Amino acid sequence: MNDRGIERFLSQLPGIAGYRAKETRREVDKRIRQQLMEELEHVRNAVSDIQRTALRTGGLRWMNELEGINSRLTLLIDKVRSAAYGYRPLFDLEQVKEGELDELIRFDREILSQLPRLNELVQRARETASQSPDTFGPALRALYDAITDLLNTYNQRDRLVRKVTSND
Numbered sequence: 001m002n003d004r005g006i007e008r009f010l011s012q013l014p015g016i017a018g019y020r021a022k023e024t025r026r027e028v029d030k031r032i033r034q035q036l037m038e039e040l041e042h043v044r045n046a047v048s049d050i051q052r053t054a055l056r057t058g059g060l061r062w063m064n065e066l067e068g069i070n071s072r073l074t075l076l077i078d079k080v081r082s083a084a085y086g087y088r089p090l091f092d093l094e095q096v097k098e099g100e101l102d103e104l105i106r107f108d109r110e111i112l113s114q115l116p117r118l119n120e121l122v123q124r125a126r127e128t129a130s131q132s133p134d135t136f137g138p139a140l141r142a143l144y145d146a147i148t149d150l151l152n153t154y155n156q157r158d159r160l161v162r163k164v165t166s167n168d
Contacts, residue, residue, distance in 0.1 A: 026101065028105055029101070029104055029105050029108060032105065032108040032109060032112060033080050033081075033083060033108055035112065036080050036108060036111055036112050036115075037077055037080050037081055039112070039115045040073060040076060040077045040080065040115075041077065043073060043115075043118055043119065043122055044070065044073045044074065044077065046122045046126065047066065047069055047070050047073060047122065047125075047143075048070070049126065050066065050122070050125050050126050050129050051063070051066045051070075053126070053129040053130060054066065054129045054130075054136070056130075057129065057130040059129065059130075059136065061133070062133075062136060062137070062140060065137075065140045065141070065144065066140065068144060069140065069143055069144050069147060072144065072147040072148060072151055073147055075151060076147065076150055076151050076154060079151070079154050079155075079158065080111075080154065083154075083157065083158070083161070100160070103160055104157060104160065104161065107153060107154070107156065107157035107160070108157070110153055111150050111153055111154060114146070114149070114150060114153075117146060118143075118146050118147070118150070121139070121142050121143040121146050122143060124139045124142070124143075125139040125140055125142075125143050127139075
């Protein structure tokens, strides 16, 4: 039997089409999270640049805030990197709900959609790093708050995954 014959045979088995749809969703989720990780790594690199700029211009007083931002980013990146896919193997098809997979993708896309705003806040912090504390401090707080919001969104995703896997 050639590959096409095997493919045709497999497609006639009960549940295979649903499994393939779920695998496609899983792959979409994985790609979105990969893009998200890459974007967040760029943000973390930009924050490191801001730290260096702040140090060169006498901004030692802002290092705690910058380290807090960096720690939050690292935590978020680690969560994205190690996030569960939220699916079960082929033989557990009846227990997998496509809506739950779609919800995981929705969380990932929500975070991805917030990255332009995060990049704007990074740019604002970068621009104000060598200016007065009156502008740099609020820029850092806004950046910290935005990262915290992203982290909270990702924590909701984690809770969904735990809920899905605990309903077994």
